[in-house]
Every structure is written in structure tokens, then in C-alpha cells.
Amino acid sequence: MQLASHLDIAPIILPLITGAFLLLFDERRHSFKALINVSSTLCLLIIAWLLVMQADVEGSVASVYLLGNWAAPYGIVLVVDRLSALMVLLSCLLAIAALVFSLARWHKGGQHFHSLFQFLLMGLNGAFLTGDLFNLFVFFEVLLAASYGLMLHGSGVARVRFGMHYIVVNLGASMLFLIGVSLIYGVTGTLNMADLAVRIPAVAAQDRALLEAGTAILGIAFLTKAGMWPLCFWLPGAYSAAATPVAALFSIMTKVGVYAVLRLSPLLLGTQAGDSASFGDVGLLIAGLVTMGFGTIGVLASQAMARLVSYSVLVSSGTLLAAVGMADAGVTAGALYYLVTSTLTIAALFLLVELIERSQDPAANILAVTMEAYGDDPEEEEIVEEVGVTLPATLAILGLCFALCGVLLAGMPPLSGFLGKFALLAAALSTGDDNAISGMAWAFFAVLIISGLFAMVAMLRVGIRTFWAQPTEAAVPRVLLVEFAPIALLLALCVAMTIKAGPVMAYVDATSQSLHTPDAYIEGVLSARQQPSPQMEAHP
Known part of the structure; x- marks a missing residue:
């Protein structure tokens, strides 16, 4: 077999080997480990x-990789299509930004940072590429195990407290995941996603309630990881307490749950699913709207900037879940565009918050009456060693980046945040029959507009307090080039998405069409054949 034919598994194998290799070296060799980590992540980015x-180029299913050379549905498969490739690329972009930012000081703040970082990438990429439900569970556990260590990276009372919440909730969700998978396997006899799509319409009537119970339990597990209300109580505290580069990378963690729902809902419960068609769509739409509303209130009420960004994660997740619940190809296309731009924006804002807060007097945080409830510890010790070149004109540059983040987060023109929301609204208002707009579409329209307005108000309030009404004796923060470069990269990608909106929208529209018409995906996976071995070629 040609080396290029193994490209599909490279996003899983490369971080696995790199993470294991880094464990062989003493933790005091920070520079060496950082070099290996950066080199591996850059290679991953190229592969993605x-x-x-x-x-x-190749369409709905680019390739199907048969692990162990066993054909589906009996063997484990990795499937590369437009959606999985897009998510792998997004995770690699966030990874390189978070990793470069950590090189200033954070990567020295705890044990095995670089190995855990690579194992997290392995789990993320595996979850996006797998075509099997049980292996989706396996890769979920890999990325969660690595995220537990990263969540506690840097120590501190707040990280330990909220880290325990994060671990317990995700362990509970994993248990639900396993129960749901077991019920589905008991009814259908398979866990291959494509094979499930074939077998679900033929499930006997007396077994359909058990099947739908399994899919509901599985959905709760995904939605817990996606941060759906009321299962999101752990997220704002955990994300705001995490180390800055870890929080930036975690901005894609909720999107793993959204990805799973987006992948499985039209495939297993779409129009071809018989009596189970559209199961849970209305509930998902309502839950998404409520999550958007809850996140919007949190954004407006937040006193700490990190808390504001954490609630913005919930707004993003709620928007995407509501869009998936509409079960419309046009809405899904807009949601995919919005997913990319909102994830990049939130990651950039997480990184930016630390740099902005360096200019503030720690005593001023007392004015935030909810600070203690949020778990922020002003006395918490942080790593103070920094390396790199200091950035001139710091406040002006940080203010410009903050303004760009505010425009993107609020969805104001002309940047990609506006284009994503406009695509969502235009498609949502066209989903009714006979040109009639449904009540749910109007609700989605209203909540999305209000969430953008409230985000703009919250960002303006923080911006005025930080850059305009700053006391004259406030210190100018010392920002290193290695810290600013990742923020510039993420914001530049959002600007590039604005300039190249046509090609990007064409890509996500093709992705959405293939998701809602999964016949090509099913045929591609189930028709993939084993590669001939030397023995088979010698004895055909």
C-alpha cells in the first residue's frame, strides 16, 4: 500500500506517537518538548x-480507512468526508494557536503538559474521523482523560474545585454514553454508523421504544458535553478557571458534542429512518433556544471577562443545537459556517482576556460583587517566567483586537460573525411550507438577534471599563510577541473567512447536502473493500 493511503489515520497516530515519545524525557527539558510538540502539531495542520x-475534490466520502483491513460493518472504519476533515482542520488550528501562546510561560506550569496536549488532539481527531459508535466512545474517553489533566494544569484552588465538577459531570455523561450505545446495539446488532442507518428503518415495532430510549440517552450524553441547558452548570466555572491556552483549546470541546449530534441526527433519525424519522428534533430546537437565552443572560450579567467568554461558549452551542433541530440543509450550512467563525473568535477572546487583565489592578476586582461566587482567586500564584520579545503600543493593539472580537461575537457587519448569523437567519426564515414562516423560526430569529445585541452591550461595557475609563496609574501590560501572534492568527482567519466567504459557503453547503442526503456516505462505507495482501495477490 502507498504511504498516501494511510493519510486518514495520521491525525490519530501522529499525536499518539508524539505524546508517548515525550513521556520518555524529563519534565525539565521544556524547550526540547516544546519543539517536538510544535513540530508535530504543524505536521498535523498540514495533514488536516x-x-x-x-x-x-472527491465529494461526499473522500475515503474509508479499514483498520485491520476488515470491511464494515464488522471492522472498525475511519471515514474522511467534508465534515470530519473540516473539524480536524479546526482542531489543529486552535491547537497551534493555544500551543504557541503557552510557550511564553504556561507550558512550564505543570507536569506532562505537552504529552497531554498531544493525547487530547488524538482524541479529538479520532472522534471526528471514526465511523463507529463504540470507537466514538473510546475517543471521547481519550480526549476527556487528557482534558482532566489539562484542566488542572497550573494548580490553584479554583482550578481544583471547578476541575472536580468538570470531571464528575463528564464521567456521568460517559456512563450515559455507554448505556445508550448498549441499548442501540441490543436492538440493532451493530454499531457501525452507516450500517445503523440501514438497519434502523427495519427495527420491529415492539423494539422501537427501546431504540428511541437508547438514542435519547445517547443524546443526553452528547448534549451534556455540548453544554446544553440545564446540563451546562459546570461549564462557565470550569472554562473560566482553566489555564488560558487550555481554555482556548477547550472552546472546541463543546463542539465535539455538537458534531456528534450533527453527524448522527440526519444519518440515523433522518427522513429515511421510518417511524423514528425526526425523533427529538423539536426537543433539540427548544433546548437550543433555551441554552441561547441562558447563555445570553450570563454574558450580560458577567463581571469577569473570562466568565463572559465562558457564557459565550453556551450561546454558540445553543445556536448550533437549535440549528441542528431545524433539520434543514440550508440552516445546517449556515450553522457550519457559524461554528467555525464562533469557535475561532471565542478561542481568540480567551487568549486576549489574560493579556488585557494584566493592565488591571487586582484590587479593582473587588468591585465585581460576584467574584467570590465565580471562584476567582486574586491571591492565586501564577507562573511569572516569560520569554520572547515585548510588543510595543500594547494597549492600542489589544484594544483593536478586543473590538474585532466584539464585532465578531455580536455578529455585526461586515465580518464573518455577521455572515454566519445572516446565513442562519436567511435559511431559517425559508423553512416553512408555502412561504409561511413557522413560529419556531421566528423564535430562533428573535433569540439570535437578542443574543447578538446583548453580546454587543456586554463587550462595550467591558471595553469602556478597560480601555476608556482606565485609571491613569494603571500599568501598561507587558505582552510578548509569542502571545500576540496566536490571537492575530485566529482573528486573521476570521477576516479571511469574510473575504473568501463564497468558497467557504460553497464548501459548507456541500457538506450540509451530504449530511442530509446520507446515501453516498452509507454506500461509501459499506462498499469499501479490503486491500489485497501479498498472499491474496499471489493466490487470487
Whole structure:
């Protein structure tokens, strides 16, 4: 077999080997480990870009990789299509930004940071690429195990307290995941996603209630990880307490749950699912709207900037879940565009918050009456060693970046945040029959507009307090080039999405069409054949 034929598994194998290799070296060799980590992540980024190009050229299913050379549904498969390739690329972009930011000081703040970082990438990429429900569970556990260590990276009372919440909730969700998978397997006899899509319509009537119970339990597990209300109580505290580069990378963690719902809902419960068609869509839409509303209130009420960004994660997740619940190809296309731009914006804002807060007097935080409830510890010790070149004109540059983040987060023109929300609203208001707009579409329209307005108000309030009404004796923060470069990269990607909105929208529209018409995906996976071994070629 040619080396290029193994490109599909490279996003899983490369971080696995790199993470294991880094464990062999003493933790005091920070520079060496950082070099290996950065080199591996850059290679991953190149591989992810090649997979996107391959998926865009070859259509609905770019390739199916048979692990152990066993054909589906009996063997484990990795499937590269437009959606999985896009998510792998997004995770690699966030990873390189978070990793470069950590090189200033954070990567020295705890044990095995670089190994855990690579194992998290392995779990993320595996979850996006797998075509099997049980292996989706396995990769979920891999990325969660790594995230537990990263959540506690840097120590501190707040991280330990909220880290325990994070661990307990995700362990509970994993248990539900396993129960749901077991019920589905007991009814259908398979866990291959494509094979499930074939077998679900033929499930006997007396077994359908058990099947739908399994899918509901599985959905709760995904929605807990996605941060759906009321299962999101753990998220704002955990994300705001995490180390800055970890929080930036965690901005894609909720999107793993959204990805799972987006992947499985039209595939297993779409129009071809017989009596189970559209199961849970209305509930998902309502839950998404409530999550958006809850996150919007949290954004407006937040006193700490990190808390504001954490609630913005909930707004983003709620928007995407509501869009998936509409079960419309046009809405899904807008949601995919919005997913990318909102994830990049939130990650950039997480990184930016630390740099902005360096200019503030720690005593001023007492004015935030909810600070103690939020778990912020002003006395908490942080790593103070920094390396790199200091950035001139710091406040002006940080203010410009903050303004860009505010425009993107609020969805104001002309940047990609506006384009994503406009695509969502335009498609949502066209989903009714006979040109009639449904009540749910109007509700989605209203909540999305209000969430953008409240985000703008919250960002303006923070911006005025930080950059305009700053006391004259406030210190100018010392920002290093290695810390600013990742923020510039993420914001530049959002600007590039604005300039190249046509090609990007064409890609996500093709992705959405293939998701809502999964016949090509099913055929591609189930028709993939084993590669001939030397023995088979010698004895055909």
C-alpha cells in the first residue's frame, strides 16, 4: 500500500506517537518538548489541510480507512468526508494557536503538559474521523482523560474545585454514553454508523421504544458535553478557571458534542429512518433556544471577562443545537459556517482576556460583587517566567483586537460573525411550507438577534471599563510577541473567512447536502473493500 493511503489515520497516530515519545524525557527539558510538540502539531495542520482538499475534490466520502483491513460493518472504519476533515482542520488550528501562546510561560506550569496536549488532539481527531459508535466512545474517553489533566494544569484552588465538577459531570455523561450505545446495539446488532442507518428503518415495532430510549440517552450524553441547558452548570466555572491556552483549546470541546449530534441526527433519525424519522428534533430546537437565552443572560450579567467568554461558549452551542433541530440543509450550512467563525473568535477572546487583565489592578476586582461566587482567586500564584520579545503600543493593539472580537461575537457587519448569523437567519426564515414562516423560526430569529445585541452591550461595557475609563496609574501590560501572534492568527482567519466567504459557503453547503442526503456516505462505507495482501495477490 502507498504511504498516501494511510493519510486518514495520521491525525490519530501522529499525536499518539508524539505524546508517548515525550513521556520518555524529563519534565525539565521544556524547550526540547516544546519543539517536538510544535513540530508535530504543524505536521498535523498540514495533514488536516490535505484531508480538506481531498474531501472537497472527491465529494461526499473522500475515503474509508479499514483498520485491520476488515470491511464494515464488522471492522472498525475511519471515514474522511467534508465534515470530519473540516473539524480536524479546526482542531489543529486552535491547537497551534493555544500551543504557541503557552510557550511564553504556561507550558512550564505543570507536569506532562505537552504529552497531554498531544493525547487530547488524538482524541479529538479520532472522534471526528471514526465511523463507529463504540470507537466514538473510546475517543471521547481519550480526549476527556487528557482534558482532566489539562484542566488542572497550573494548580490553584479554583482550578481544583471547578476541575472536580468538570470531571464528575463528564464521567456521568460517559456512563450515559455507554448505556445508550448498549441499548442501540441490543436492538440493532451493530454499531457501525452507516450500517445503523440501514438497519434502523427495519427495527420491529415492539423494539422501537427501546431504540428511541437508547438514542435519547445517547443524546443526553452528547448534549451534556455540548453544554446544553440545564446540563451546562459546570461549564462557565470550569472554562473560566482553566489555564488560558487550555481554555482556548477547550472552546472546541463543546463542539465535539455538537458534531456528534450533527453527524448522527440526519444519518440515523433522518427522513429515511421510518417511524423514528425526526425523533427529538423539536426537543433539540427548544433546548437550543433555551441554552441561547441562558447563555445570553450570563454574558450580560458577567463581571469577569473570562466568565463572559465562558457564557459565550453556551450561546454558540445553543445556536448550533437549535440549528441542528431545524433539520434543514440550508440552516445546517449556515450553522457550519457559524461554528467555525464562533469557535475561532471565542478561542481568540480567551487568549486576549489574560493579556488585557494584566493592565488591571487586582484590587479593582473587588468591585465585581460576584467574584467570590465565580471562584476567582486574586491571591492565586501564577507562573511569572516569560520569554520572547515585548510588543510595543500594547494597549492600542489589544484594544483593536478586543473590538474585532466584539464585532465578531455580536455578529455585526461586515465580518464573518455577521455572515454566519445572516446565513442562519436567511435559511431559517425559508423553512416553512408555502412561504409561511413557522413560529419556531421566528423564535430562533428573535433569540439570535437578542443574543447578538446583548453580546454587543456586554463587550462595550467591558471595553469602556478597560480601555476608556482606565485609571491613569494603571500599568501598561507587558505582552510578548509569542502571545500576540496566536490571537492575530485566529482573528486573521476570521477576516479571511469574510473575504473568501463564497468558497467557504460553497464548501459548507456541500457538506450540509451530504449530511442530509446520507446515501453516498452509507454506500461509501459499506462498499469499501479490503486491500489485497501479498498472499491474496499471489493466490487470487
